[in-house]
Amino acid sequence: MNQDWQGALVRQLLVLLVVCLLIGLITGEYAWALVIGLAGYLGWTLHQMRRLQQWLKRSQPDDPPPDGHGPWGDIFDNLYQMQRRDQRLRSQLQSVIDRVQGSTTALKDAVIMLDSEGNLEWWNPAAERLLGLKRPQDAGHPVSNLVRHPSFKEYFDSGRHDEPLELASPVNDRLWLQITITRYGNSEHLMVVRDITRLHLLEQMRKDFVANVSHELRTPLTVIAGYLETMLEHTDEMPSRWPRALNQMNQQAGRMQHLLNDLLLLAKLEATNPPNNSQPVNITALLQSIKSDAQALSADQNHNIHLEADPILLLKGSESELRSAFSNLIFNAVKYTPSEGEVRIRWWCNEYGAHLAVQDSGIGIEAKHLPRLTERFYRVDSSRASNTGGTGLGLAIVKHVLLRHQGRLDVDSTPGKGSIFTCHFPLSQVTVR
Incomplete structure (x- = not known):
């Protein structure tokens, strides 16, 4: 098409030049003939441009382009075809947007779209009911300014959204909400809010x-x-x-x-609320005390219990809760390790945070049981619990204590070779003497 357009333009200019030369030959005024011819061609071109501008300003989807000859006819036709294609694409995109908005409007869960800075871009009607958002005055405002809850601001700013957040609705404290945030695109956020009042009441x-x-x-x-x-x-x-x-x-x-x-x-x-983190706990002294209790529990079984701990490494939190969690892990290691077996306790820190590992040379745990170990009353083997006097709640207590101290529990075990229970704490919970 470009070659046809260029060829037509060259032909028009050649014809104009020939006509001007013929007029100059007849009148003897070649220069004036060329000037008048080029001026006329320029005026015609400006007239076509004016027609194009007027058509573009008033054109509707089905408004045909003005008639044109030569290259201007090709320009009008090409612009018209591009306009029709663009209109079809816009119609298809609008249809998709309408379907998405219609489906999200029908949802009982709130769906909120945020930009990379956490500012509100779009939300469905359920968000107005659950969070009290108002359209259009709240558009463009930070969501943390509208959902004024300390735990929500901390959750949003942390960037750790693997687990959902549960809190009371800012418009009705009898409603309990579960908030999930997912990143997509260019660091935008998709926030889904679900009403879990019934589940909260049951719990x-x-x-x-x-x-x-x-x-x-x-x-x-x-x-x-x-x-x-x-x-x-x-x-x-x-x-x-x-x-x-x-x-x-x-x-x-x-x-x-x-x-x-x-x-x-x-x-x-x-x-109860999580413990006040202002008081650091001397974990080394705490583990030494638990080790003495574990040796008493071992009695005549003669377990070899080794402790390796960094004495300057402290952990913010509740000493009584940490004692309960750590003693559960260490006493379990003693209970499920045969006589003359070995139990190793290690407390250290690296660039990822502080860690407590309890390793035993006991009977081990099959992989299929590991995901459910921290459930209440879950038994790997009922005979093991009856033999050791366990309640099935020890690891559930460990899990809750770690959650209250922003920690997590990892378990690595091989049947017949023993297990390693490792507690991980973030650097924000760690301090040194």
């Missing part, structure tokens, strides 16, 4: 039930255990068949008390 009912039942059972169980201990002190005055039964009853009562204590601790961890 709260479960927590209240466990806490209340555990508390109510504690008193009668204490009374039963007290009478059993008293009766066991006078077994010499009883028939021979009674001491064995009383010992079994006392053993099970102690196990029930241990279970209730763990349930109450879990309920407390779930019901």
